[in-house]
Structure formats: C-alpha cells, structure tokens
Amino acid sequence: MTGHTRWLPLLVLVVVSCTVVAFATPRFGSTYNMFVILQAAAVDALVGLAQLCVLAVGDLSLAVGGIGALVTVLAGNCFQVHHWPATATIVMALALGTACGFVNGLLIGRSGLSGFIITLATGSVFTGIAYGITNGLPYASVPSVLASVGQDRVSFLPYVLVLTLVISAGVATWLRWLPAGRELLAVGGNRDAATLAGLSRQRAVIIAHSASGFLAAVAALMYMGILQSATPATGSDWLITSFAVPIIGGTALTGGEAPAFGCFVAGLVLAAINNVLIVLNIDTNAVEMAEGLLIFAAVWLARFSGKRKPSSPGRRTSLPALAPSASSGRSSQEGTPVRAGVP
Amino acid sequence: MARKSTTLSEGVNAASLLVIILVSWAIFAVLGSGFLSSFNLYSVGQIASRDVVLGLAQLLFLAVGRLNLAVGSIGAICCSLLGYLLVDTKLGLPVALVLVALLGVGASLVMAVLELVTRLSSFIVTLAFLSIYGGAALLLTGNAQYQITSAALTKLGNGTLWASWCCPLAVLAVMSAAVIWSVYNRTSIGWKMLSVGASERAARASGVNVGRTLLFAYGASGLLCALAAVMQSAYQLNVNGGVGSDWLVPSFIAPVLGGALLNGGNAPVTGLLLAAVFYDSLQSGLTILNVPSYWLQLAEGLVLLAAVLLNNVRNNGTLKDRLMVRRRAPRLRAGAPA
Numbered sequence: 001m002t003g004h005t006r007w008l009p010l011l012v013l014v015v016v017s018c019t020v021v022a023f024a025t026p027r028f029g030s031t032y033n034m035f036v037i038l039q040a041a042a043v044d045a046l047v048g049l050a051q052l053c054v055l056a057v058g059d060l061s062l063a064v065g066g067i068g069a070l071v072t073v074l075a076g077n078c079f080q081v082h083h084w085p086a087t088a089t090i091v092m093a094l095a096l097g098t099a100c101g102f103v104n105g106l107l108i109g110r111s112g113l114s115g116f117i118i119t120l121a122t123g124s125v126f127t128g129i130a131y132g133i134t135n136g137l138p139y140a141s142v143p144s145v146l147a148s149v150g151q152d153r154v155s156f157l158p159y160v161l162v163l164t165l166v167i168s169a170g171v172a173t174w175l176r177w178l179p180a181g182r183e184l185l186a187v188g189g190n191r192d193a194a195t196l197a198g199l200s201r202q203r204a205v206i207i208a209h210s211a212s213g214f215l216a217a218v219a220a221l222m223y224m225g226i227l228q229s230a231t232p233a234t235g236s237d238w239l240i241t242s243f244a245v246p247i248i249g250g251t252a253l254t255g256g257e258a259p260a261f262g263c264f265v266a267g268l269v270l271a272a273i274n275n276v277l278i279v280l281n282i283d284t285n286a287v288e289m290a291e292g293l294l295i296f297a298a299v300w301l302a303r304f305s306g307k308r309k310p311s312s313p314g315r316r317t318s319l320p321a322l323a324p325s326a327s328s329g330r331s332s333q334e335g336t337p338v339r340a341g342v343p
Numbered sequence: 344m345a346r347k348s349t350t351l352s353e354g355v356n357a358a359s360l361l362v363i364i365l366v367s368w369a370i371f372a373v374l375g376s377g378f379l380s381s382f383n384l385y386s387v388g389q390i391a392s393r394d395v396v397l398g399l400a401q402l403l404f405l406a407v408g409r410l411n412l413a414v415g416s417i418g419a420i421c422c423s424l425l426g427y428l429l430v431d432t433k434l435g436l437p438v439a440l441v442l443v444a445l446l447g448v449g450a451s452l453v454m455a456v457l458e459l460v461t462r463l464s465s466f467i468v469t470l471a472f473l474s475i476y477g478g479a480a481l482l483l484t485g486n487a488q489y490q491i492t493s494a495a496l497t498k499l500g501n502g503t504l505w506a507s508w509c510c511p512l513a514v515l516a517v518m519s520a521a522v523i524w525s526v527y528n529r530t531s532i533g534w535k536m537l538s539v540g541a542s543e544r545a546a547r548a549s550g551v552n553v554g555r556t557l558l559f560a561y562g563a564s565g566l567l568c569a570l571a572a573v574m575q576s577a578y579q580l581n582v583n584g585g586v587g588s589d590w591l592v593p594s595f596i597a598p599v600l601g602g603a604l605l606n607g608g609n610a611p612v613t614g615l616l617l618a619a620v621f622y623d624s625l626q627s628g629l630t631i632l633n634v635p636s637y638w639l640q641l642a643e644g645l646v647l648l649a650a651v652l653l654n655n656v657r658n659n660g661t662l663k664d665r666l667m668v669r670r671r672a673p674r675l676r677a678g679a680p681a
Contacts, residue, residue, distance in 0.1 A: 107648075111655045112655075113651065113655055116466070116605075117595065117605055117647075118648070120591070120592060121644050121645075121647035121648035122644065122648060123644070124640060124641075124644030125641055125645055125648060126644075128639075128640035128641025129641055131641075132638040134637075135635065136637055243467075243470055253464070283482050283485070285478050285482040286478065286482055288474045288477060288478030288481070289474060289475050289478030289482060290478075291474050291478075292470075292472060292473065292474030293471070293475060295474075299461075
C-alpha cells in the first residue's frame with residue numbers, strides 16, 4: 001500500500017462506524033447533520049492542506065492557526081470598519097496570508113533554522129496582532145458572498161466542500177505535475193540530491209510556506225463564511241488539526257510525499273468522528289483526546305502498512321526539519337537514533 | 344576546547360542579559376510609575392519563578408535534542424489532580440504533592456517509552472500527548488474549578504520571605520535551577536544528556552545508554568512540569584483543567600533567550616534564569632506603560648522571534664567549534680544555502 005491509499009482502512013472503519021451510529025441515532029443520519037459534518041470537513045481538510053505543503057518540503061509550520069487568525073481579523077476589519085468592497089477584502093485576505101507564509105519561509109530559509117521554532121514565534125506574533133486589533137471581540141458582519149458560499153448547500157452537500165475538493169485537486173496537480181510543486185517534493189524527499197541537482201532548498205521552503213499561508217487564508221475565509229462572523233479565536237484549535245489531517249491522510253513526515261486527496265479524506269474522517277462523539281453525547285473534550293490518539297493510530301498504521309521507499313532505506317518517521325539543517329553543520333541523520341543502517 | 348568556548352559564550356550571554364534587564368528596568372522605572380515598587384517586583388517574581396521552572400522542563404528536552412509540546416498539558420493534568428486531591432478528597436498536602444509529582448514524572452515517562460518503542464520523533468509524540476493529556480484534564484475534571492485553601496500553599500505562593508518583594512516561589516525556582524545546573528555540570532548523567540544532545544550516534548558509540556539517558560531527561564522534565572503546576576496553583580489558588588494551555592511559548596522563550604541550542608548539546612541554566620526575569624519584567628513593564636493586555640501576546644511572539652534570530656547569529660560563531668563533528672560525518676552539501 002502506498003502513501004496515497006494509506007487512509008483507506010481508516011475510511012472504511014469510519015464509514016462502517018458511521019453507518020452503525022446512523023442506525024442507532026437517527027439524528028446522526030439526518031440531511032442537516034450530514035451537511036454540518038461535511039462543512040466542518042471542508043475547513044479541516046483545507047487546514048491540513050496548508051500543513052501538507054510545508055510537510056512536502058520536509059519542514060513544518062505551527063503558524064497555520066496564527067495566519068488564520070490574522071487573516072480573519074484583518075478581513076473583518078477592512079470590510080466592517082473601512083467598508084472595503086467584498087472582492088477587495090477577499091483579495092487582500094489571500095495576499096496577506098501568502099505574505100505571512102512568505103515571511104515564515106524567508107526567515108526559515110535565510111536562517112537555516114528549523115521551521116518549528118520560527119513558526120512558533122511568528123504564529124504567536126500573528127495571533128497577537130489579531131487579538132491586539134480586536135481586543136478579542138469578533139466582527140459581526142462578513143461579505144455576503146462569503147456567507148452564502150459558507151452556508152449554501154445542495155441537499156446535504158455544502159458548497160464549501162466542493163470548493164475544498166477543487167482546491168485539493170489543484171494542490172495535487174501542482175505537486176504532481178507542475179515544476180514548482182515537484183521541486184518541493186524533490187527537496188523534501190532528499191535535500192542533498194536536490195541540492196546537487198541544482199534546486200535551491202531556500203527557494204523551495206519559501207514557496208512551500210507561501211502556499212501554506214495562501215491555503216490558511218482560504219481556510220480562514222471559509223470559516224468566516226460558515227461562522228458568519230470574523231473572530232480572532234479562529235485558528236486557536238488548528239494546531240493539532242493541521243497535523244492530524246495530513247498524518248491521517250498518509251503524508252510522510254520526512255517530506256517528499258504529499259497525497260493531497262489523503263488530506264481531503266482525512267478531513268472527512270476527523271469531522272465524522274468529531275460529530276459522532278457529539279451526537280452520542282460524549283464530552284466535547286473527548287474530541288481533543290481523540291485527535292491525539294488518531295495521530296498515533298495513523299502513524300502506527302503507516303508503519304505497518306506502508307512500504308519504505310527504496311530511496312531512503314535508513315529513514316525513520318522523524319522530521320528532518322527538527323534535525324540540524326545546513327548551517328548547523330551536522331548531518332540530519334545524526335540527531336536521531338539510527339534504526340536500520342545509515343545510508 | 345569546544346566546551347570551554349561554550350562556557351565562555353554562555354557567560355557573555357548571561358552578562359548581556361543582565362545588562363538588558365537593568366536597562367529595561369531603568370526605562371520602565373522612568374517611563375511608568377511603580378515598576379520598582381515592592382508589590383510589582385513581587386508579582387514579577389511570582390510569574391518569573393514559574394517560567395524558570397517551566398523553562399527548565401523544556402531545557403531538559405532541548406539539551407537532549409528533543410522538543411516538548413506537551414509541557415502545558417502535563418501541567419494541566421497535574422493542576423487538575425492537585426485540585427481534585429485537595430478539594431474533593433481532602434487528602435493531606437504532602438500526600439497530594441507526592442502524587443502530583445508522580446503523575447508528572449509518569450506522564451512524561453509514558454512519552455519517553457512510546458518514543459523509544461515506536462521510534463517516532465519527539466515532535467509527533469509530544470504533539471499527540473498535547474491533545475491527549477490536555478483533553479484528559481478537561482474531560483476527567485468536567486471543567487471543574489478548584490478553590491485551593493491549603494494554608495501552606497497559600498503561604499508559598501502569596502506569602503513573603505525576608506523582604507516584602509521576595510516571593511518564596513523565587514527561592515524554590517533558584518533552588519531548582521541550582522539543582523539542574525549541578526546535574527549538568529557535576530554529574531555523569533548530566534554529561535550523558537549533553538552528549539546525547541550533541542550527537543546521539545557519537546554518544547551511543549562511546550557507550551552511553553541513550554535510552555536510559557532519555558528516560559532520565561524526560562522523567563526530570565515531567566517532575567519540573569509538576570512543580571510548575573504546583574507553583575501556578577500556589578499563586579493563583581484557583582485552578583482548572585485549562586491551566587497550562589498558554590505555557591508553550593513561554594516554555595521556549597526562557598531557554599532560547601538564555602542561549603540554549605535548538606539542536607541540543609548545551610544547557611545554559613544561568614542564562615535561562617535571567618531570560619525568564621527579563622521576559623516577565625517586559626510583560627509587567629508593558630502592562631505598567633498601559634499597553635492593552637491583548638497586545639502582550641504580540642510582545643511574547645516578538646521576544647521569542649528576536650531570541651531565536653539573535654541566538655542564530657551568535658551561534659554561527661560557536662558552531663564553528665563543532666566543525667570536527669561535521670568532518671566526522673561528511674554529507675553532500677555542495678552549494679547548500681548557508
């Protein structure tokens with residue numbers, strides 16, 4: 001089983017258990033509840049895609065939620081306080097998200113530090129600005145086009161899910177067939193080989209983080225439309241989701257492998273589990289625990305079902321982003337226990 | 344050789360932090376009123392003490408080349424247990440403290456064992472436990488608020504020692520720092536932790552039992568998380584399962600600003616102590632200058648960002664001492680961006 005179908009057993013499990021729950025509690029199977037699940041899945045999947053772009057290049061970002069908060073707040077501010085037209089607001093929001101990601105990528109690429117610590121700091125900065133501007137209060141009005149996209153549906157199928165599906169397809173195409181996307185995967189898969197082939201890691205990191213910022217902004221706008229208000233609390237719970245979704249979707253944490261449709265399916269899985277726990281009247285705090293356990297389950301599954309790529313025999317599921325990078329002058333294998341022979 | 348220059352650069356770092364603290368205090372004292380009042384210094388001391396212990400908990404991870412995202416969640420389960428034992432079961436304080444300490448160590452050891460067994464990166468393991476422990480704390484307490492009435496804890500967190508500006512927690516924090524300093528500088532397990540952080544392969548090759556060393560580091564870190572939880576309970580006196588949700592960034596600020604390398608291998612305890620004092624002085628000073636509290640998180644992020652980038656610039660010098668390590672493990676780095 002390759003990384004692209006690693007989520008299959010999980011999906012089957014979830015579909016089966018959802019069917020059982022649907023028979024046990026009729027409320028779960030109602031059209032409206034399906035709509036709610038799919039709506040949540042659309043946002044989860046986008047948040048996961050934002051992380052996926054960064055994981056593809058072998059880095060990670062803790063700032064997805066921070067970018068979401070900042071984009072939401074500034075979009076709400078421009079629209080409500082400064083009376084910008086809807087189009088200008090949306091364009092500004094997408095540009096802002098991309099710019100935030102670009103700054104992350106630039107700082108990481110230039111300093112040679114791990115994305116972890118840089119994005120921990122910038123994420124806190126972005127969230128801080130969002131709270132500072134609003135004093136923690138939400139903006140009540142959002143562009144009507146966002147609200148209608150966020151809330152409209154055909155039977156149980158929300159528009160936002162279709163949008164997410166299209167974006168997933170776009171990301172998958174980008175990573176699979178377009179030069180910039182392939183460059184990310186090449187650098188993520190084997191940084192040294194990519195460097196020898198003339199690819200710049202710095203460039204790839206900047207592109208990956210910019211794409212991540214853009215997708216985080218899309219997720220923020222979508223969430224704004226669904227919620228019909230712009231709150232700085234957006235993104236406060238995206239940290240775990242952003243990792244859980246790509247990991248469940250079969251993304252290699254070592255970089256170089258990024259199944260975008262896996263994210264889409266994982267978003268559905270996560271949203272369904274979330275909803276089951278709520279419908280069965282289990283404490284909502286159990287949802288948080290479930291996400292943590294799911295991360296383990298998914299990595300475990302990948303361990304036993306996923307065949308190792310022949311190109312990286314000694315690799316274990318570690319994050320090269322956390323290992324010393326080029327400027328620190330130590331090999332990335334060195335910081336981690338060696339499992340099965342060093343290449 | 345490398346060791347000596349590291350100590351020297353840590354000394355320089357500590358001295359510059361001291362200067363920064365004095366300058367910032369002078370600025371806040373002139374611009375705002377009451378910064379140097381004993382009341383304000385007392386409250387800075389309260390929070391800085393917790394941040395020192397929290398920073399030490401993170402430092403134990405950083406020094407072995409790991410990351411701990413779950414510090415706050417371990418703090419949450421420890422606070423919840425303390426509240427539950429003191430309020431609901433009416434158990435004596437000593438018994439409760441022992442149980443909380445055991446819980447902290449145990450929770451951290453579970454992560455260590457899972458990391459060693461599954462060979463996953465510490466990032467993923469602690470990320471998963473961030474949500475597992477965090478969810479468990481809220482789930483098991485049912486979002487209950489615990490009002491702590493223990494006289495001893497109240498005295499610890501809100502009483503005074505020697506002078507009206509000195510909080511007993513500060514003594515506790517300095518003592519913990521002293522213990523951790525001695526562990527790193529005077530004991531073999533301390534050296535083993537640093538060697539594992541500097542190069543796990545080299546440490547293993549030199550006969551260090553990496554698994555046991557990691558277990559020690561994780562266990563000690565869990566103990567410090569529990570201590571930080573007790574300290575926060577002692578000055579806040581009203582705890583719930585949500586304590587610790589904002590610990591992540593502060594836990595990195597103190598060690599990183601203090602000069603800890605993110606790749607592991609050093610443990611600047613003095614720098615950490617001063618960094619925590621500086622960071623909390625800054626927060627308190629900004630509050631005194633009437634900066635709205637919602638902007639304080641921005642300051643938090645900016646301080647961490649500045650610390651990381653400064654550290655990077657500074658360590659480009661000291662890392663040259665480690666070129667020996669680089670030669671031992673040559674990698675294809677032709678044209679790699681610096």
